[in-house]
Amino acid sequence: MPAQHWPAPVATGPVAASVELPGSKSVTNRALVLAALAEGPGIVRRALRSRDADLMVAALRALGATLEPMAETSASVDWRVTPGPVRGGAHVDAGLAGTVMRFVPPVAALADGPVTFDGDPHARKRPMGPILDALRALGARVEGDALPFTVSGPVAGGEVTIDASASSQFVSGLLLTAARFEKGVTIRHSGPPVPSQPHIDMTVQMLRAAGVRVDDGERDVWRVEPGPVAPRDLTVEPDLSNAAPFLAAAMVTGGTVTVPGWPAVTTQPGDALRGLLTDMGATVHLTDGGELSVTGAGRIEGIDADLREVGELTPTIAALAALASSPSRVRGVAHLRGHETDRLAALATEINRLGGDAEETDDGLIVRPRPLHGGVFHSYDDHRMATAGAVIGLAVPGVEVENIATTGKTLPEFTAMWASMLGTE
Numbered sequence: 001m002p003a004q005h006w007p008a009p010v011a012t013g014p015v016a017a018s019v020e021l022p023g024s025k026s027v028t029n030r031a032l033v034l035a036a037l038a039e040g041p042g043i044v045r046r047a048l049r050s051r052d053a054d055l056m057v058a059a060l061r062a063l064g065a066t067l068e069p070m071a072e073t074s075a076s077v078d079w080r081v082t083p084g085p086v087r088g089g090a091h092v093d094a095g096l097a098g099t100v101m102r103f104v105p106p107v108a109a110l111a112d113g114p115v116t117f118d119g120d121p122h123a124r125k126r127p128m129g130p131i132l133d134a135l136r137a138l139g140a141r142v143e144g145d146a147l148p149f150t151v152s153g154p155v156a157g158g159e160v161t162i163d164a165s166a167s168s169q170f171v172s173g174l175l176l177t178a179a180r181f182e183k184g185v186t187i188r189h190s191g192p193p194v195p196s197q198p199h200i201d202m203t204v205q206m207l208r209a210a211g212v213r214v215d216d217g218e219r220d221v222w223r224v225e226p227g228p229v230a231p232r233d234l235t236v237e238p239d240l241s242n243a244a245p246f247l248a249a250a251m252v253t254g255g256t257v258t259v260p261g262w263p264a265v266t267t268q269p270g271d272a273l274r275g276l277l278t279d280m281g282a283t284v285h286l287t288d289g290g291e292l293s294v295t296g297a298g299r300i301e302g303i304d305a306d307l308r309e310v311g312e313l314t315p316t317i318a319a320l321a322a323l324a325s326s327p328s329r330v331r332g333v334a335h336l337r338g339h340e341t342d343r344l345a346a347l348a349t350e351i352n353r354l355g356g357d358a359e360e361t362d363d364g365l366i367v368r369p370r371p372l373h374g375g376v377f378h379s380y381d382d383h384r385m386a387t388a389g390a391v392i393g394l395a396v397p398g399v400e401v402e403n404i405a406t407t408g409k410t411l412p413e414f415t416a417m418w419a420s421m422l423g424t425e
């Protein structure tokens with residue numbers, strides 16, 4: 001895969017493709033953590049292979065779990081996971097992965113010695129304070145308030161109040177390990193709304209499937225009883241958020257893209273694409289057999305949408321908005337400033353660099369239609385910025401995406417899949 005300035009292919013006609021997506025990053029990394037914390041060996045099938053998933057595998061191995069591939073393809077692995085006593089003295093590289101930097105520190109607090117964490121230069125800027133303070137309040141010793149930091153257990157557990165408005169992953173991270181703390185954990189959120197509720201629902205649902213008792217009946221309060229985590233044999237769903245740029249290609253080109261294996265019921269936020277793309281003018285159909293198809297009308301409508309619950313879809317929606325025939329407004333996503341990059345600034349800057357009209361608001365973006373021209377679309381080490389550039393490039397000749405290889409965070413085969421969708425491979 002070329003490392004830099006990837007000439008984004010222009011579509012020569014309506015796409016007509018079926019695109020099979022590898023496993024969900026969010027499900028994979030939760031499943032691996034829960035398997036490593038379980039009472040006995042378990043299996044995680046169709047786990048994603050990508051930088052974020054590889055970092056999680058390395059982190060759990062460093063902490064004492066054994067992960068063995070039972071079967072693998074270039075895109076996915078079936079892992080047999082054998083838990084071990086959580087080992088101190090380890091180092092965890094979080095890369096730029098929110099799931100690693102927020103889900104692994106509570107696991108590390110179970111270790112018999114200190115565990116050090118660091119990550120990419122930009123990862124040191126991502127918010128960590130609330131979850132590290134929570135671990136302190138629950139009994140851990142933590143040096144540092146952001147990457148790099150050191151966590152030393154033991155943690156007794158108990159009650160803690162946090163402000164999770166900057167990331168739902170603070171809640172998910174504490175919840176995933178909570179049952180293994182002597183007293184379990186009760187988390188109360190206090191502050192502006194917590195984003196990405198479906199991702200918290202995903203955590204709660206996967207904990208329950210592993211036999212953990214979770215009470216989420218009161219808004220912004222989660223109670224986890226202490227107890228064992230049951231081993232499972234689970235199959236990871238396709239990554240519906242990574243379906244976004246491919247489905248967007250159907251809209252941009254007035255073609256049809258189908259994605260097999262779309263779950264009938266899911267906690268993945270990518271499922272919201274069905275409604276969002278319909279609102280932007282697509283015809284969306286999900287068959288009983290789990291095949292999702294999106295057909296573009298040849299014209300994209302602007303949208304006014306609150307994406308707080310599904311923030312990771314914002315870069316694709318903004319790319320579509322830049323190609324739409326009427327203005328768009330995206331709200332509720334101030335927390336995207338703490339993602340892989342400040343996504344609101346990055347999207348506005350890169351759309352405007354191509355001649356567009358995008359404006360940051362307090363909590364989102366306004367994008368007005370304007371003819372675009374070619375140029376370099378910077379990715380800021382952000383996989384979803386890179387794929388947003390590819391979407392715009394379908395309709396705008398001369399777009400070059402800087403560092404397309406950053407798509408390896410969650411979709412290492414992106415360029416090959418894109419070429420295959422366009423029939424140009």
Ligand SMILES: O=C(O)C1=C[C@@H](OP(=O)(O)O)[C@@H](O)[C@H](O)C1
Binds near residue numbers: 167
């Ligand atoms: O728990 C998860 O797997 C995720 C939660 C969300 O994080 P934020 O709540 O920080 O947006 C999402 O954006 C991220 O891509 C994955």
Ligand SMILES: C=C(OP(=O)(O)O)C(=O)O
Binds near residue numbers: 312384410
């Ligand atoms: C915000 C994202 O990732 P992370 O898990 O690193 O927070 C994302 O994938 O859009």
